[in-house]
Amino acid sequence: MNDIHIPSTDKSNHRKKITNIFTSFWQAIKGTSNDYTQIKLIKAIFLLSVPMVLEMIMESIFAVADIYFVSKLGADAVATVGITESVITIVYAIAFGLSMATTALVSRRIGEHRPQKASHIAWQSIMVGIIVSIIIAIPGLIFAQDMLRLMGASEKVAQQFGGYPAIMLGGNIVIMLLFINNAIFRGAGDAAISLRVLVLANGLNIILDPLLIFGIGPFPELGIEGAAWATNIGRGIAVIYQLYVLASGSARVRLLRKNLHIDWKRIIKVLNISAGGIFQSLIATASWIGLVRIISTFGSEAVAGYTIAIRIIIFILLPSWGLSNAAATLVGQNLGAQRSDRAEKSVWFTARANMIFLGIMSILFISIPEVFIQFFTTEQNVASIGSECLQIVSYGFISYGLGMVLVQAFNGAGDTRTPTRINLLAFWIIELPLAYILAIHSPLQYQGAFYAIIIAEVTMTLIALLLFKRGKWKKNDV
Numbered sequence: 001m002n003d004i005h006i007p008s009t010d011k012s013n014h015r016k017k018i019t020n021i022f023t024s025f026w027q028a029i030k031g032t033s034n035d036y037t038q039i040k041l042i043k044a045i046f047l048l049s050v051p052m053v054l055e056m057i058m059e060s061i062f063a064v065a066d067i068y069f070v071s072k073l074g075a076d077a078v079a080t081v082g083i084t085e086s087v088i089t090i091v092y093a094i095a096f097g098l099s100m101a102t103t104a105l106v107s108r109r110i111g112e113h114r115p116q117k118a119s120h121i122a123w124q125s126i127m128v129g130i131i132v133s134i135i136i137a138i139p140g141l142i143f144a145q146d147m148l149r150l151m152g153a154s155e156k157v158a159q160q161f162g163g164y165p166a167i168m169l170g171g172n173i174v175i176m177l178l179f180i181n182n183a184i185f186r187g188a189g190d191a192a193i194s195l196r197v198l199v200l201a202n203g204l205n206i207i208l209d210p211l212l213i214f215g216i217g218p219f220p221e222l223g224i225e226g227a228a229w230a231t232n233i234g235r236g237i238a239v240i241y242q243l244y245v246l247a248s249g250s251a252r253v254r255l256l257r258k259n260l261h262i263d264w265k266r267i268i269k270v271l272n273i274s275a276g277g278i279f280q281s282l283i284a285t286a287s288w289i290g291l292v293r294i295i296s297t298f299g300s301e302a303v304a305g306y307t308i309a310i311r312i313i314i315f316i317l318l319p320s321w322g323l324s325n326a327a328a329t330l331v332g333q334n335l336g337a338q339r340s341d342r343a344e345k346s347v348w349f350t351a352r353a354n355m356i357f358l359g360i361m362s363i364l365f366i367s368i369p370e371v372f373i374q375f376f377t378t379e380q381n382v383a384s385i386g387s388e389c390l391q392i393v394s395y396g397f398i399s400y401g402l403g404m405v406l407v408q409a410f411n412g413a414g415d416t417r418t419p420t421r422i423n424l425l426a427f428w429i430i431e432l433p434l435a436y437i438l439a440i441h442s443p444l445q446y447q448g449a450f451y452a453i454i455i456a457e458v459t460m461t462l463i464a465l466l467l468f469k470r471g472k473w474k475k476n477d478v
Contacts, residue, residue, distance in 0.1 A: 069227065094282075097278030100281075102125040103186055105273065106121055109121065137169065144169060145162035151293060181246065309386040316365075323354050335474065
């Protein structure tokens with residue numbers, strides 16, 4: 001048998017390509033001062049998406065680790081986390097809306113090469129976040145147990161686990177500022193800093209979770225409340241680090257002392273764009289609250305199975321959100337640089353990558369859902385319901401991979417109202433009524449709610465695709 005001769009030039013080129021990939025990967029993790037509107041599009045997407053995807057993977061690991069430790073406390077504890085998170089998604093919705101506006105405005109100013117204007121906008125966004133978080137914290141502390149009862153929890157669950165939602169809602173300022181500050185970094189193109197922030201926040205949370213939940217070593221045994229404290233402490237320290245970076249000038253945007261005053265004109269601008277983002281997210285998250293309420297009629301085991309499945313789905317979707325966020329940043333910066341064609345190309349490229357990734361994951365979840373669910377629970381009924389949820393929802397992954405990128409493209413352009421209308425139709429007019437009918441008034445029972453999720457997500461994607469192709473988002477002025 002003759003030896004196959006590989007020319008030395010081919011070997012050299014192969015090594016060079018591998019070296020270039022590793023070099024670019026290290027640049028993405030470390031951070032770079034590149035102008036993303038000028039370098040090659042594929043390199044810009046790579047440098048932005050790598051830290052954003054890793055950032056979201058860290059968030060995914062946090063979500064899975066959190067539910068893993070809490071699941072050791074039983075179905076009632078897991079159900080409490082699920083119910084609380086369905087309500088605290090309102091906080092996430094507001095934080096998401098504010099961060100969406102912040103990313104759009106900061107990225108546009110950076111694309112225009114006006115970093116001082118970006119700094120001014122950053123301050124106003126932070127001030128809005130602080131005020132809103134205080135307004136949410138007060139009733140959250142007072143009415144935590146009533147919230148659990150309202151969402152279908154038993155009196156025993158409300159009395160025993162009421163401390164968890166009280167701590168999470170009372171400390172929501174760390175969620176708000178974590179979102180807004182990272183939006184500043186992303187909009188400026190400093191995605192690597194956002195990654196470091198979440199590594200710090202989620203790393204601390206994962207370490208503190210078992211220590212505070214089970215009382216390991218000198219730490220007190222706080223049960224489910226320990227999970228809440230671990231989350232708030234980890235995120236709180238990360239927020240302090242964010243503010244230090246923004247104040248020190250080591251990022252593209254620096255918080256200048258002269259911008260500390262309240263500029264109502266800029267705040268109104270932020271709120272105007274945020275309104276669409278907030279309502280967009282509230283519509284989506286309110287539908288999740290409605291789904292939990294519908295599923296809770298089938299008991300704590302159904303809610304626990306649904307909660308575990310959704311945590312696993314979030315684990316997979318968050319990296320996809322990283323790709324989508326990269327597209328949003330590139331859309332904002334390129335529109336600011338008057339390069340709408342490049343903005344559109346970045347959307348299609350990231351959408352294809354996202355669909356391939358989620359398509360592969362859907363095959364796994366559809367084929368062997370129980371393998372993933374049983375990692376979190378040994379309770380047969382909980383595992384069975386969770387497996388059904390994971391399998392059914394995964395059928396819509398490819399469609400959602402396209403939809404999330406398109407929606408984020410609108411948001412990156414500062415057009416938050418179009419996704420709001422899309423969400424209103426898909427989630428409130430279609431998903432919730434359909435989930436209620438299929439779950440309560442059909443033999444499908446809780447499975448009906450799972451099928452309603454797929455139908456709503458596919459509808460969202462089809463409408464977003466139609467509107468994106470019309471191209472009006474290219475002319476949006478922020």
